Amino acid sequence: MKKILCLILCVMLVSSCADALExxxxxxxxxxxxxxxxxxxxxxxxxxxxxxxxxxxxxVKFYDxxxxxxxxxxxxxxxxxxxxxxxAEYIMNMNKEFVSRLxxxxxxxxxxxxxxxxxxxxxxxxxxxxxxxxxxxTLGALEGVYISSFIDEPEPVEFxxxxxxxxxxxxxxxxxxxxxxxxxxxxxxxxNTAVLAEIGAYLKKNIELVNIDAGARTAALASGxxxxxxxxxxxxxxxxxxxxxxxxxxxAPYFEWNKFIHLRKAEKDHSASSWWSxxxxxxxxx
Amino acid sequence: xxxxxxxxxxxIQGGSYWTILKGLRATVEISCYSLLIGTLLxxxxxxxxxxxxxxxxxxxxxxxxILRGSPVLMLLMLMYYGVFARSSLEALTIATxxxxxxxxxxxxxxxxxxxxATDHGQVEAARTLGFSAWQAFYLITLPQVVKxxxxxxxxxxxxxxxxxxxxxxxxxxxxTRVINNIASRTMQPMITISIGxxxxxxxxxxxxxxFAFTDFLETRKEAVQ
Numbered sequence: 001m002k003k004i005l006c007l008i009l010c011v012m013l014v015s016s017c018a019d020a021l022e023x024x025x026x027x028x029x030x031x032x033x034x035x036x037x038x039x040x041x042x043x044x045x046x047x048x049x050x051x052x053x054x055x056x057x058x059x060v061k062f063y064d065x066x067x068x069x070x071x072x073x074x075x076x077x078x079x080x081x082x083x084x085x086x087x088a089e090y091i092m093n094m095n096k097e098f099v100s101r102l103x104x105x106x107x108x109x110x111x112x113x114x115x116x117x118x119x120x121x122x123x124x125x126x127x128x129x130x131x132x133x134x135x136x137x138t139l140g141a142l143e144g145v146y147i148s149s150f151i152d153e154p155e156p157v158e159f160x161x162x163x164x165x166x167x168x169x170x171x172x173x174x175x176x177x178x179x180x181x182x183x184x185x186x187x188x189x190x191x192n193t194a195v196l197a198e199i200g201a202y203l204k205k206n207i208e209l210v211n212i213d214a215g216a217r218t219a220a221l222a223s224g225x226x227x228x229x230x231x232x233x234x235x236x237x238x239x240x241x242x243x244x245x246x247x248x249x250x251x252a253p254y255f256e257w258n259k260f261i262h263l264r265k266a267e268k269d270h271s272a273s274s275w276w277s278x279x280x281x282x283x284x285x286x
Numbered sequence: 287x288x289x290x291x292x293x294x295x296x297x298i299q300g301g302s303y304w305t306i307l308k309g310l311r312a313t314v315e316i317s318c319y320s321l322l323i324g325t326l327l328x329x330x331x332x333x334x335x336x337x338x339x340x341x342x343x344x345x346x347x348x349x350x351x352i353l354r355g356s357p358v359l360m361l362l363m364l365m366y367y368g369v370f371a372r373s374s375l376e377a378l379t380i381a382t383x384x385x386x387x388x389x390x391x392x393x394x395x396x397x398x399x400x401x402x403a404t405d406h407g408q409v410e411a412a413r414t415l416g417f418s419a420w421q422a423f424y425l426i427t428l429p430q431v432v433k434x435x436x437x438x439x440x441x442x443x444x445x446x447x448x449x450x451x452x453x454x455x456x457x458x459x460x461x462t463r464v465i466n467n468i469a470s471r472t473m474q475p476m477i478t479i480s481i482g483x484x485x486x487x488x489x490x491x492x493x494x495x496x497f498a499f500t501d502f503l504e505t506r507k508e509a510v511q
Contacts, residue, residue, distance in 0.1 A: 182468075182471060
């Protein structure tokens with residue numbers, strides 16, 4: 001009898017050890033990168049944030065749109081989605097089903113306009129306009145209106161018209177609120193369009209907005225259907241790859257953030273989500 | 287936020303319903319024009335495919351194989367960002383051309399299959415009775431082809447309406463694009479996309495209703511005769 005009990009205890013001990021050693025898989029969702037696959041991105045990401053916990057396996061999944069990523073989260077296909085803080089805060093404000101975990105980065109990320117390689121002149125002009133807008137605090141003021149007070153959904157800006165002036169065709173996705181979204185009456189709005197209106201006024205050029213799918217950004221640029229595309233994500237610290245495909249050059253970043261937020265579904269019973277505890281989370285990043 | 291508040295935000299607030307209707311109009315416009323042009327082009331391709339001249343049959347076969355075998359989104363991107371990239375044609379026109387070309391290939395095969403299913407002996411009998419080739423086709427073959435191809439033609443129309451949901455890639459704000467924009471703004475993708483699906487379903491049922499109505503008229507006509 002003693003032997004049997006001993007054997008059972010041994011089996012229980014071994015199985016509990018095996019459980020403890022078993023790798024836990026964490027699936028994280030991100031907006032698609034235009035210049036790398038999920039695996040390539042994960043490799044670079046791991047170099048920056050090498051998991052300190054050996055029992056954690058991270059899988060990254062890319063989604064073309066926020067909607068697709070949000071639905072994947074709802075369906076349990078991913079456990080969390082990683083978003084810039086302003087976007088995550090917008091989502092949490094609009095949909096109370098989501099809660100956040102804050103990740104601080106030492107250096108920030110930025111958004112920039114994308115151009116074809118042969119549009120260096122236009123890129124330089126827009127850079128010049130961005131510097132001017134930064135110096136006269138216009139960019140800061142627009143951030144205050146369109147990002148800090150996004151709850152009020154500010155009215156879309158009106159673009160100035162210049163007779164006999166060139167038109168810059170700008171492709172937008174409308175899929176990164178409150179930076180870039182489409183209002184209820186179908187007009188492009190958000191921080192991006194406000195910045196663009198100011199750039200148009202500074203350069204005295206007409207601006208035409210074209211709403212396209214995020215996946216068609218580079219095709220629109222390469223084919224000449226658009227002269228400028230926003231947005232492209234840029235890593236200001238060069239720790240991870242910037243989101244720039246070949247043949248595309250970028251403007252100076254016009255908006256920066258240094259916080260990413262992990263968004264997850266709010267659960268009534270938080271113990272149910274112990275698979276990805278705060279301790280694991282801290283071990284991953286710090 | 288209650289469910290009715292969410293619905294209000296998605297459908298009514300700020301004139302959302304008007305934007306949805308405009309998107310619906312773009313979807314219906316592309317579908318109708320593509321169907322019309324695609325049917326005519328499909329009939330022409332079918333004639334080539336059934337021609338006695340070998341080279342014409344070969345050209346039609348190649349056309350059908352390529353167009354039926356390639357994803358419509360790829361074709362659309364190729365046309366908009368490649369073939370017509372430097373042209374002044376509007377995105378809506380390019381989308382209509384693309385969908386017409388695609389649906390023509392499907393309709394050509396559908397018509398060929400329907401014509402093959404009719405009894406050729408009837409045409410020969412008609413010709414023996416003095417009918418011209420056109421009369422034999424118009425009075426004997428065509429009514430049967432219409433009857434045989436009707437159910438598949440109906441599903442081709444429904445498919446076409448669904449295929450148009452990719453036009454957002456070429457800067458057209460159709461129903462799908464509007465629904466996605468609303469979902470991004472309101473952060474309620476499940477409900478918004480469900481509403482979008484219901485609208486597409488309604489379109490499919492309208493098509494179904496039109497065909498059911500024509501069937502009803504036909505049955506009544508036959509009963510009167």
